Amino acid sequence: MKQYDHPPIEDFDLIAVLHALADPYRLSVVRKLAIAQPQPCAPLQGGRPKSSTSHHFMVLRKAGVVYTEIIGTTHMNRLRDAELNSRFPGLLEAVLKAVEKEPLEGCENVPR
Amino acid sequence: MKQYDHPPIEDFDLIAVLHALADPYRLSVVRKLAIAQPQPCAPLQGGRPKSSTSHHFMVLRKAGVVYTEIIGTTHMNRLRDAELNSRFPGLLEAVLKAVEKEPLEGCENVPR
């Protein structure tokens, strides 16, 4: 069962993390994973072709934002929130909090 | 004395702020302003041509990261840190903290 390479914490680069988060689609993925983890890619596609989704997940993985475990045919994604927080304390939390009141496609009916 | 338009807090957009910060040169400007405010553009150029500097300052201003006041012939820049913090609590602080141990060109000899 082949797995992805994920950067170790000490290789996390702030510019790469900020860039990874500075895209509406990728930010929505991060928000959804923050609500429910882990998740396969499929339910997070949001109407996009698989190749685009795959590209964005690669950006998230390379930055260290997402960890993907291959289980059978599905790729299970989770946030590397603890690692991110140990390297860049408060960053992910601040980002998630910054958009928590904004609508999140696919989660319109989630009660608060 | 003509002045710039700066977006009001309620128009701040997280994606734009993250994008503004996700560039090495712009992040260095933000770090330098966090150390000493306000400053004109000139000492922050870092060897770049003026047109590039001007472009990056425009990105920072449009995102709401930097406030520029025109005083005579110099454009004095400061961080909109309080406003940023009221809109996106903890974000700027987390970003600055994330890189505080990294070298900052032009500040190599600052004692700690």
Next chain:
DNA sequence: TCAATAGTTCGAATATAGTCGAACTATTGA
């Protein structure tokens, strides 16, 4: 009034990123 200063604007060139269809790979379950 005029030169110097500080920074902008323009336009073109280059680089980086995002999008998408089509072909591909690995795994599972029948």
Next chain:
DNA sequence: TCAATAGTTCGACTATATTCGAACTATTGA
């Protein structure tokens, strides 16, 4: 063994960003 599933890779295209020189504007101080 074979079809279905989940996602990747490739290559081409488009869009967005960055870079830079050159010409420009506004203000000041001599």
